[in-house]
Amino acid sequence: MKNILLIGGSYGIGHELAKELQKENNVFVASRTNENLSNLNVTHISFDATTDTIDSSKLPAVIDGLVYCPGSINLRPFRGLKLETFESDMQLNFFSMVKVIQSVLPQLTAAEQSSIVLFSSVAVRMGMPFHTSVAAAKGAVEGFAKALAAEYAPKIRVNVIAPSLTDTPLADKFLNNEEKREKSAQRHPLKRFGTAQDISQMANFLLNEKSSWISGQIFHVDGGMSTLLVNS
Numbered sequence: 001m002k003n004i005l006l007i008g009g010s011y012g013i014g015h016e017l018a019k020e021l022q023k024e025n026n027v028f029v030a031s032r033t034n035e036n037l038s039n040l041n042v043t044h045i046s047f048d049a050t051t052d053t054i055d056s057s058k059l060p061a062v063i064d065g066l067v068y069c070p071g072s073i074n075l076r077p078f079r080g081l082k083l084e085t086f087e088s089d090m091q092l093n094f095f096s097m098v099k100v101i102q103s104v105l106p107q108l109t110a111a112e113q114s115s116i117v118l119f120s121s122v123a124v125r126m127g128m129p130f131h132t133s134v135a136a137a138k139g140a141v142e143g144f145a146k147a148l149a150a151e152y153a154p155k156i157r158v159n160v161i162a163p164s165l166t167d168t169p170l171a172d173k174f175l176n177n178e179e180k181r182e183k184s185a186q187r188h189p190l191k192r193f194g195t196a197q198d199i200s201q202m203a204n205f206l207l208n209e210k211s212s213w214i215s216g217q218i219f220h221v222d223g224g225m226s227t228l229l230v231n232s
């Protein structure tokens with residue numbers, strides 16, 4: 001059985017992933033809340049990524065997989081975006097993620113080969129208005145991931161998933177009525193927005209040895225959004 005640490009997993013994409021992983025792995029979920037975890041065979045660690053350092057004494061000596069889920073979608077015109085928003089987006093998406101990885105590096109290198117999965121956004125490959133803050137923070141994640149993958153190959157694989165709009169609590173304000181849902185679906189070449197499963201399945205694959213020859217990659221799981229121009 002592999003030991004997998006999910007930062008986030010109480011809801012959203014991470015929760016969908018936890019549901020699948022717990023069938024065949026020892027899963028540790030580090031998050032602020034745990035109401036949705038009671039029916040799952042996972043160990044919860046109370047943890048706020050922006051303020052806490054992960055307590056490695058609560059973790060096994062070997063970690064085979066790490067997924068960092070916390071993220072933000074603060075969309076506003078650039079001129080109205082405060083520097084504090086850029087800083088808090090960078091803190092949650094990037095600096096807190098760096099801190100977690102550094103804290104569990106001994107456990108990740110203790111595995112024969114471990115896998116780190118990080119999240120970016122469609123808005124890094126494709127320039128989108130009002131996305132300056134989140135695109136900058138996720139752009140940092142992508143550059144970091146490739147450099148880390150190079151530095152730790154072949155011991156640690158590092159890959160990134162860059163989703164487009166996905167139906168989770170994080171995206172609720174963009175999908176909270178039928179009109180928004182229909183418009184969002186139609187904006188995508190594959191004519192729907194994403195489900196948590198669309199993304200968690202890719203994360204699951206990247207944690208698995210089936211992907212043992214894949215590292216330093218950005219996976220655009222985005223309904224074709226970042227690459228396809230189709231006739232409407």
Ligand SMILES: NC(=O)c1ccc[n+]([C@@H]2O[C@H](COP(=O)([O-])OP(=O)(O)OC[C@H]3O[C@@H](n4cnc5c(N)ncnc54)[C@H](OP(=O)(O)O)[C@@H]3O)[C@@H](O)[C@H]2O)c1
Nearest residue numbers: 008009010011012013032033048049071119165166168170
């Ligand atoms: N949904 C989308 O449309 C979309 C699009 C592009 C990229 N993404 C990226 O995909 C990733 C997952 O997104 P999601 O939609 O599943 O997000 P979500 O619905 O907000 O879920 C985030 C998970 O992370 C945990 N979390 C948040 N802040 C935390 C903190 N400070 N400390 C510890 N845990 C924290 C949450 O648990 P607690 O609240 O219990 O701590 C929750 O389990 C994010 O990085 C996001 O930026 C999502």
